[in-house]
Each structure stands twice: as C-alpha cells, then as structure tokens.
Amino acid sequence: MACHDLNYELKIPPGARKIVLAGNPNVGKSVFFNAFTGLYVDVSNFPGTTLEISYAQVGNDYVLDTPGVYGVSSFNEEEKVARDVILAADVIINVVDAVHLDRDLFLTQQIIDMGIPMIVALNMIDEAARKGIKIDVQKLEELLGVPVIPTVAIKKQGFEEVRKAVAYARKGNSLSELEEMLPLLEKKTHSRAEALLILEGDPFVAARHRVKPMDRQEEIYLARRRRVDTIVAAVVRETNTGASIGTRLSRWMMLPLTGIPLLVLTLLILYEFIGVFVAQTVVSITEEGIMQGYYEPFIRNLIGAIIPPSSIIGTLLIGEFGILTMTVTYILGLLLPLVLGFYLSLSALEDSGYLPRIAVLVDRVLMRLGLNGRGIIPIILGFGCVTAATITTRLLSTPRERRIATFLLAMAIPCSAQLAVITSMLSRLGPAYIFLYVFLVTSILVLAGTALNLILPGKPSDLLIDVPPLRLPQPVNVLKKTATRTRNFIQEATPLFAGGALFIGILQVTGLLNTLQNWLSPITVSWLQLPKETATAFIMGFVRRDFGAAGLYNLSLTPAQALVSLVTITIFVPCIASALVIFKERGWREGIIVWPAILFLAFLIGGLLSQILI
Amino acid sequence: MTLDEAREGQHCRILSLPGKDIRAQAIRFGINEGEFITCTAVIPGGPIIVAKNRQEIAIGRGLAKKITVEPITNPHPVKFPARRRAYGLPRP
Numbered sequence: 001m002a003c004h005d006l007n008y009e010l011k012i013p014p015g016a017r018k019i020v021l022a023g024n025p026n027v028g029k030s031v032f033f034n035a036f037t038g039l040y041v042d043v044s045n046f047p048g049t050t051l052e053i054s055y056a057q058v059g060n061d062y063v064l065d066t067p068g069v070y071g072v073s074s075f076n077e078e079e080k081v082a083r084d085v086i087l088a089a090d091v092i093i094n095v096v097d098a099v100h101l102d103r104d105l106f107l108t109q110q111i112i113d114m115g116i117p118m119i120v121a122l123n124m125i126d127e128a129a130r131k132g133i134k135i136d137v138q139k140l141e142e143l144l145g146v147p148v149i150p151t152v153a154i155k156k157q158g159f160e161e162v163r164k165a166v167a168y169a170r171k172g173n174s175l176s177e178l179e180e181m182l183p184l185l186e187k188k189t190h191s192r193a194e195a196l197l198i199l200e201g202d203p204f205v206a207a208r209h210r211v212k213p214m215d216r217q218e219e220i221y222l223a224r225r226r227r228v229d230t231i232v233a234a235v236v237r238e239t240n241t242g243a244s245i246g247t248r249l250s251r252w253m254m255l256p257l258t259g260i261p262l263l264v265l266t267l268l269i270l271y272e273f274i275g276v277f278v279a280q281t282v283v284s285i286t287e288e289g290i291m292q293g294y295y296e297p298f299i300r301n302l303i304g305a306i307i308p309p310s311s312i313i314g315t316l317l318i319g320e321f322g323i324l325t326m327t328v329t330y331i332l333g334l335l336l337p338l339v340l341g342f343y344l345s346l347s348a349l350e351d352s353g354y355l356p357r358i359a360v361l362v363d364r365v366l367m368r369l370g371l372n373g374r375g376i377i378p379i380i381l382g383f384g385c386v387t388a389a390t391i392t393t394r395l396l397s398t399p400r401e402r403r404i405a406t407f408l409l410a411m412a413i414p415c416s417a418q419l420a421v422i423t424s425m426l427s428r429l430g431p432a433y434i435f436l437y438v439f440l441v442t443s444i445l446v447l448a449g450t451a452l453n454l455i456l457p458g459k460p461s462d463l464l465i466d467v468p469p470l471r472l473p474q475p476v477n478v479l480k481k482t483a484t485r486t487r488n489f490i491q492e493a494t495p496l497f498a499g500g501a502l503f504i505g506i507l508q509v510t511g512l513l514n515t516l517q518n519w520l521s522p523i524t525v526s527w528l529q530l531p532k533e534t535a536t537a538f539i540m541g542f543v544r545r546d547f548g549a550a551g552l553y554n555l556s557l558t559p560a561q562a563l564v565s566l567v568t569i570t571i572f573v574p575c576i577a578s579a580l581v582i583f584k585e586r587g588w589r590e591g592i593i594v595w596p597a598i599l600f601l602a603f604l605i606g607g608l609l610s611q612i613l614i
Numbered sequence: 615m616t617l618d619e620a621r622e623g624q625h626c627r628i629l630s631l632p633g634k635d636i637r638a639q640a641i642r643f644g645i646n647e648g649e650f651i652t653c654t655a656v657i658p659g660g661p662i663i664v665a666k667n668r669q670e671i672a673i674g675r676g677l678a679k680k681i682t683v684e685p686i687t688n689p690h691p692v693k694f695p696a697r698r699r700a701y702g703l704p705r706p
Contacts, residue, residue: 070642075635103669106642131668218634221641229644251655254663254672360672364660372674373661462674463661464639469668 006088010055010064017061019166020085022111023095024104025068026353026468028123028153030054032095033065034480035159053085054484064089070103070466072110072197073217074204077394083202086111087193091169092118093162098128098135098150099469101236105228108144112172113224114193118146119165121158125150134237143231145172154474177223181216196220246470253357254467263358270345278341279420280427287333299324316505327501330550331494335417340486342384342416347481351473355380356465363463369449370404370456371396372463378405382413385489387578389413390585400458406586407452410574411598412445414549421549422566429559440567444605496577504540513539527607529614530565531555537565541572548572560613568606571598615685617662618678620653626664626683627651636677643671650686 007014023029037056055064066085067078074080086092092111096104111118120140128135141148147165151158178196185195189209197205199216206213252258300309300318307314318325349355355377363373374396382389386409393405414422426434453460507513513536517524520535528534533555541548548569557565574582583591620626628647631637640646644666654670655663661672673681 070639073638075639100667100669102644102667103642106644217638218641221638222646225641225644225646250670254655254657256658256660356672360657360661360663363672363674364657367674367676373672459676462677463672464636464674464677465672466643467663467670467672 012062017090019091020064020089021093027095027097029095031153095121098125102232109224113174117169119169120148122150126152136235140235254360259361274341275423282337291329291333312509321501321504327497338420343482343485347478348473353468353470370453370460382409384416386415390581397461404452414570418549529610564610571602617681617683624653625686629682632680
C-alpha cells in the first residue's frame with residue numbers, strides 16, 4: 001500500500017497527520033510550503049523515483065509538497081509521485097490560481113471526487129482582480145462543498161486563515177455520476193480515492209489491488225469538465241479590462257524573429273553572471289585567495305607536523321591530489337560558488353515562466369534532433385550538472401526521447417563546473433578559440449542528435465504543454481530553492497570527489513599513474529598530439545568531468561593543443577556519478593553501448609581535430 | 615481543416631482529437647472536442663499556441679496536423695483593444 005510505503009520512506013511516524021499541498025504547476029504552492037514550514041525542510045527522493053519531495057514537521061503534523069500537476073493519474077513521472085502523495089494524504093490544501101480557475105478546478109474536483117478532506121486556497125486573487133476577473137468566493141465554497149480561502153501568497157495574505165481552515169477541511173460535493181460507479185469498487189479497495197483512480201484506468205493503482213484498470217476515464221473526465229465549467233460559469237465574472245506587457249513579451253519570446261535574440265540575450269546575461277562574474281571573479285577569491293592562500297598552507301602545516309608530507313599517507317592526505325587539500329579546495333573554492341550561481345539562475349528562470357516559452361521556440365529545431373521542445377529542459381539543466389539532468393530526462397514522454405537526451409547529455413553538454421574550467425582556459429586563448437570551441441561542440445551536438453533521430457526507429461512525440469503566465473520570480477523562493485539544490489549537490493559530490501582523489505592519489509603513490517600515462521601515450525601523444533601528462537586529466541575525467549578539465553588547467557599547452565584537449569574532454573565519458581545514473585536510468589545493456597561509444601567518439605573527434613589543427 | 619492551418623487570431627471549434635491520452639490531457643486543459651478556442655500564435659514551422667479563456671497551450675505542429683477544427687466567424691467579436699492584447703491577438 002502506498003501510504004505505508006510513504007510513511008516508511010520519509011520517516012514519518014505512522015500516527016502523524018499528513019497535510020499535502022497540491023495544485024497545478026506555477027500556482028505558488030512552494031510559497032505556501034515555505035510559509036508553513038519555516039526554514040528547515042527535508043528534501044527526499046521519492047521512493048522508486050528520483051523526483052524530490054519536500055516535507056517538514058509542523059507541530060504534530062507533517063506538511064508535504066507535491067510536484068505541480070493538472071490531474072491525478074500517471075501520464076508522467078511527476079504525476080505518479082503526486083498521485084501517491086495525494087493518496088496518502090489526510091488533509092489536502094489545494095492551491096488554485098484564480099486567473100486560471102477553469103483549468104485548476106479540474107484537479108480540485110478530482111480530489112473532491114477522491115473523497116479526501118480538503119480546503120482550497122484561492123491564490124493570486126489580486127492578479128485576477130487586476131485582470132478584471134471577479135470571483136464569488138462564497139458561491140464557489142458552496143458549489144465545491146469545501147472551505148475556500150482567498151490568498152495572495154507572495155504578499156503572505158491569507159496564510160493565517162488557511163492555517164486555521166485546515167481544521168475545517170471536509171470532503172466536498174463529488175460528481176453525482178460517480179455515485180453509481182464507485183460503491184462496488186470501493187468495497188474492494190477500501191479506499192474511495194483508489195477506487196476512483198482504477199475507474200479512471202490508472203494501471204498502477206489497479207495493479208496494486210490486482211484488478212484490471214477500467215476504461216471509464218474519458219466519460220468521467222468529460223463529466224468533471226462539464227461540472228467545472230458550470231462552477232466557473234456560476235462564480236466567475238469577467239469585466240473586459242487588463243492587458244499587460246506580459247502577453248506581448250510572451251509572444252516575442254516564442255516567435256523566432258524576436259525570440260532568438262531574446263534567448264541569446266538571456267544566455268549572454270547568464271554567461272556574464274556565471275561564466276565571468278562567478279567563475280572568474282568570485283572563484284579567484286574563493287579558490288586562489290581563501291583556499292590556496294590560507295586554507296591549504298594551514299592544513300599542510302597542521303597535518304605535516306604529525307605525518308611527514310612525503311610519506312604515503314601524507315601524500316594521500318595533503319599531496320597534489322590530497323583529500324584534505326585538493327578535494328576541499330575544489331569543492332568549497334570552485335564548485336560551491338559555481339553551483340550556487342548556476343542554481344540561482346536556474347531557479348529564477350524556472351519561476352519566471354520563461355522555460356516553457358523557450359521550449360516552444362526551439363521545438364522546431366529539437367524535432368530534428370529527435371526531441372520535442374521539452375527536451376531543452378534537461379539540456380539546460382545539463383549545463384548545471386549532467387547527472388541531475390540525466391535524471392530529469394524522465395520527464396520526457398517517450399523512451400526514445402529519453403535515450404536521445406541521455407546520449408546528448410553524456411556526450412556534448414559540459415556541466416557547470418567543467419564549463420567554468422573550460423571558460424577560464426578558453427578566455428586565455430582569445431575570442432577566435434572561444435568561437436571555434438562553441439561551434440565545434442554545437443556541431444557535434446547537432447550531428448549526434450540528427451544521426452540518432454535517423455537511426456532509432458520511431459518519431460519524436462509532439463509538444464502539448466501549458467504556457468504559464470510570465471511572472472517576476474520571488475527572491476525568497478528562488479533563494480530557498482537554490483539553497484536546497486546546492487546542499488543536495490554538495491552532499492552528493494563530496495564523497496565521490498574524495499573517493500576520486502584517493503584513487504588518483506593511490507595511483508600516484510604506487511607509480512601506476514606513470515605506467516598508465518605511458519600506456520596511454522599512443523593515444524595522447526601520437527594520435528591527439530598532446531603531452532603525455534594529459535592522460536592524468538583523462539583518468540581524472542572518469543572520476544568527475546570537471547575534475548578532468550581541471551587536470552588540464554595546469555599543463556602548458558599550445559592554443560591548438562588546448563582546444564583539442566578541451567573538445568576531447570568535453571565529449572569524453574561522463575563522470576562516475578552520471579555514468580551510474582545512465583546505467584540506472586537506461587539499463588545495463590544500453591549503458592554498456594553508450595559508454596564506449598562516447599569514449600571512442602571523443603578520441604576520434606579529438607584526433608581528427610588534432611590532425612587538422614596541429 | 616486541421617489546426618496547423620489556422621491563422622493567428624482565428625477562432626475555431628475543436629472537432630476531433632487523436633488518441634485516448636491526448637484527449638484525456640486535453641480535457642484537463644479544457645480544450646476537449648466541441649470547445650471553442652482561439653489561435654493566438656503560430657510559430658513558423660513550429661508549435662501552434664491556442665487559448666481558451668486565459669489559458670494558453672502550445673501544441674506541436676505534428677499534433678496540430680492531427681486535430682481537426684472548424685473555423686468560427688467571430689463568435690464573440692473582440693472589439694476592445696485591451697482584450698485583443700490580453701489574448702495576444704494582432705491588431706485589426
């Protein structure tokens with residue numbers, strides 16, 4: 001049973017009341033969540049998936065957030081997670097967007113039909129008023145049969161009322177059509193909610209109860225849609241005012257003629273912020289100034305006083321690749337500021353509603369690469385962390401798209417940390433090399449995508465997405481999201497990094513590093529025409545991609561050699577973490593094909609480039 | 615006609631949607647068969663954006679080709695410039 005699993009996986013005591021926030025995407029759920037839960041929030045990967053569920057203890061209750069969905073069923077991974085959390089709920093706070101009531105009430109009515117006690121937070125009531133939409137709250141409450149509280153989440157209006165109203169949560173007025181269909185199944189499942197989902201043909205819930213999913217979905221959905229339209233017609237009065245710069249900007253973002261320059265501008269701003277400000281200015285302070293200037297000498301002296309630095313343990317701890325020197329400097333001095341900068345930008349982009357518009361804009365191009373517009377989201381995320389992005393490929397609708405996106409991510413998308421090292425190396429070489437690098441990597445991406453689209457049977461699926469209104473991101477929300485994501489990232493990266501450093505350290509101490517360098521020299525020296533020390537960088541690249549790029553950082557290379565090595569290391573195999581995720585997500589068989597294929601391509605392309613350039 | 619042939623600003627009624635899953639998702643968005651929609655933007659070679667009330671939905675071109683619609687001549691004339699802009703309609 002789902003509810004027992006959930007309690008167990010999230011370590012929620014069995015007796016505690018679970019208050020679940022549910023709603024469509026972009027309705028301000030997370031603002032409510034943050035307001036209710038205060039600072040400390042647990043983020044946990046949902047059982048069986050890698051989607052995050054945020055939850056926190058408030059008094060004796062637990063408040064859980066869910067991914068934004070338009071309805072409870074299993075169209076994609078987000079919906080499956082939301083479904084299971086909603087099924088386990090004791091009380092639901094349904095956040096609805098007053099401006100899009102006809103869309104949002106579909107979920108509301110579905111939860112009512114599931115028979116779970118709930119209250120409705122009618123959010124963004126101020127925005128609705130500005131757009132000339134008047135909502136009769138009392139009437140809405142009467143028709144739904146549950147408490148409805150008007151709120152303005154970003155101004156914290158109505159929060160107290162919502163908190164108090166939780167005590168008055170009740171089951172609403174369910175669809176009359178269901179009364180004849182449900183009772184029989186309900187006896188069998190002992191849960192009205194699960195009975196409803198089986199009626200609606202949810203294969204997963206049906207399998208849980210060992211029954212066959214029924215095929216009443218369309219009938220019920222249409223009845224629900226009619227009911228929602230009746231409610232909306234009865235409670236919403238529109239006066240024809242309200243146009244905004246938002247609608248025009250939204251159009252501009254999606255039409256190629258204006259959308260492409262806007263996208264380029266956005267990317268330039270992001271580059272200025274992450275690539276220049278964070279990667280150069282901030283990192284030079286944190287990495288060179290603080291870590292290498294103060295921390296490393298300090299720790300060397302401290303440890304060196306006890307253990308001789310030239311001994312084996314000394315080398316492993318405080319040597320060139322030392323766990324206490326390089327790992328710490330690298331994580332705190334280089335990665336932390338970069339990842340922070342990246343997630344800050346990404347969270348702001350997400351909250352503004354720009355991402356779906358980029359998806360619309362690039363849909364045409366991505367269709368040629370075998371993805372639809374949504375495929376841009378893992379690709380953008382990939383510039384942050386390829387591992388995390390590989391996980392989000394789950395949001396793509398077909399296995400074919402997931403496969404293509406995974407391959408492209410593993411091959412041609414450098415992650416933020418790697419990108420930072422690459423950027424600083426390229427900026428030493430001048431604009432011509434930067435252009436050449438970008439051109440080469442983009443061509444490889446396009447060629448690989450086109451080839452995969454041609455080779456793999458099938459066609460990319462079509463886009464069907466909601467285009468949410470543009471909004472100014474809320475700083476508090478963005479900061480909180482950033483903090484959570486950064487914390488997760490660092491927690492995950494640190495052990496891998498330490499392990500990697502230890503591994504390289506052992507190779508160095510035992511002299512194996514030298515052997516490997518010589519052993520790989522036919523590839524590195526003859527074929528790629530690089531110094532043999534670059535082999536270390538490639539070995540380090542197995543551990544983490546950015547780690548590999550960093551290995552190139554201190555070698556003395558000619559500009560052409562630098563370009564060749566950077567292109568090779570960009571294509572080069574994904575780091576251990578993302579390789580593991582690829583294996584996990586795509587299965588062993590596919591992973592075993594992908595991995596050597598990329599390795600081969602990296603050296604092939606790098607070599608060809610080297611033969612032309614050097 | 616099919617949806618990909620719609621012009622910007624054109625009003626249509628949806629006649630048919632392909633496939634069970636697409637229909638279910640469309641009902642949730644409120645653009646099921648029989649509904650009136652407005653085509654607010656056509657991305658050249660790309661998706662079609664349709665609006666119902668204030669809800670905008672992007673539909674990939676391939677899918678739009680499989681959706682049959684009938685054009686409606688001005689069901690509710692959109693006179694107010696402000697409202698035209700709210701729907702993202704081009705100027706008359």
